[in-house]
Amino acid sequence: MKTLKTLIVAALIVVAGFSANAQLTGTEIVEKAYNRETGDDQTSLLTMTLTNKQGKQRVRKISQFTKDFGDVEKSIMFFQSPADVKNTSFMSWSYDSDKNDDQWIYLPALKKTKRISSDSKSDYFMGSDFTYDDLGDRKLEADTHKLLREETVDGKDCFVVESVSNDEDYMYSKTITWIIKDSFIGYQKEFYDEDEDLLKVLSIKKYEEMSGIFVITNSEMKNVQKDHTTSMVLSDVEINTGVSASKFSERMMTRGM
């Protein structure tokens, strides 16, 4: 009897969960994905491998730190390789409000910290297949989201949501994202160019649970039109270690890690 009761309760929870999810709109699903718990701070080493259509590879290594300050998220990156960009650093302050991100770059050869425009979000990051916009936190209201369908990919139940930018000049005509139902991780994403042809596909190769938080540790962006890819692998990931607020300053940009 006890077992039966347990099964019923379990079934109800599943059904309740399912029905709760089933009622979600495209906007609500994306909101949950955007607001997914990522911890108060995070430290990691990013290895970015650029592969062209001939199979030739170029590797970039970046140490990165992020910290959530409530209404602003600050991140800082220290470039480790290749040699010509070593000791370059990049800092970004991203706001919850409509305010544009503040961004600075420190160029060790020039010994100068320069404020740079955050308006060039369609620029590709270090020659990779990721634009600055792909890597940053996109605002929920920047797009109109529509739930297209639900389907299973690689054994994972996903919502499939189409997002169309409210800005006509945006670099993508639309994106379609497969969001895992139980974790709200964006598992796969397709980017369509201005002619509505498929341009890029982002695939999550691996995600891990650390300190109760899901972290994407291996992803790949493939440009299907030019047949080149960029893989991003996170290692040495640490979450909620109490990264100092002073890490996100000009002092650290010039001094290094």
Next chain:
Amino acid sequence: MKTRVIILMILGGFASHISMAQEVDVSGFVRTYEGVNIETGDFSIIQQTLNLNFEKRGEKVAFKANPMMYMYNSDSLSFNMREIYMDMYFENFDLRLGKQQIVWGKADGVFITDIISPLNLSEFLLPDFDEIRTGVIAAKLDYYVGNGTIEAIVIPQFTPITRPDENSIWYIQPDFPAPATFDWSKSTINPSLENTEIFLKYSAITSKIDFDLMGGYTWDDNPAMHVEKEFDMSSGNPVLTGLNITPQHHRLTIAGGSFSTEIKGLILRGEAAYYDGKYFQTEDPMAVDALIQKNYINYVFGLDFSIGGVKMSGQFIQKYILDYNDFMTENETLNTATFLARYDMLRETLHLELFSYIGLTDYDALIRPKITYDFDDSFSILLGGNVFVGDEVGQFGQYSDNTMIYAKVKYNF
């Protein structure tokens, strides 16, 4: 020659030994740079460069040594310890001691508040901006308050601008009305407490604006030319027969500041400084040593923007002499502009760039197109040109015979 070979061998051996024994980080580049004068077909530069960076960073201390060697033509070796300093990190302040390059201000390619590390103009303004500055032996203290930094710099030994030597294609022979004799005995400043240079700056980066305010009690990098005239009175009328010229550096007090901010995706930058007590050349017959002391201001406004993936930047620069009089040989105002356009292609392996200085007072220019291709992450080739436009009156036009094309091949490690 033997000494140079020994220096190279010691550095080479030292690099590998230190790197292995102390886990010192060694990086740098090797570069070959050849330029051809397009009028004469002569090689205007044949230069090989080895740049080494030894760095070790710890939690509390760090050091850096940056020896750099330039070999000109086939045998002229020039060794330069560009930087060698130690860092000490404390809770709220950092201290850097030693020979260092210090860069201030928000302007690009112009030097208004960026006056601490003097320029090496032996190849005019053509070297990369990271190579054009000369290191100064200094103590630099950075004290941190919130998002702001108070920076204090003490320089015990004055270093002047490096000028091209008389055999250089960048040397401009002064035009004197009579034979000139130079007395260089007063052109150096003895290192002493009294002769120390002092600079102070407060800078901050905020979500709205980055800014800094600076002041300096320094020496004028350019020596004033004290001129004594010799006359022959035998005919009854004075006839100028000779000039005794004594180059001498004088104290200069400077106050200024700079800012940069983002407005609707554009980066607006500005920088200005007030220079108190500079000596200018004058033709006033009543002036002592053909010099007059005046104050002047120098400022720049710049805008960085992007159109269709092309990153562009424009700057307007004006130098204005206060309380000007018509005897002065220099113009009351000197207006200059700069323009930069840069486009990266092929996943940032091909870079197209055009940088120009444009003289708005004398209608001259230096136009610098270049194209760089990165064969891989460590190896690149650059093809470029330095085109001088204008006549001999202008700061760029005076080099109109030196227009050149060049190639640089560089290996980073």
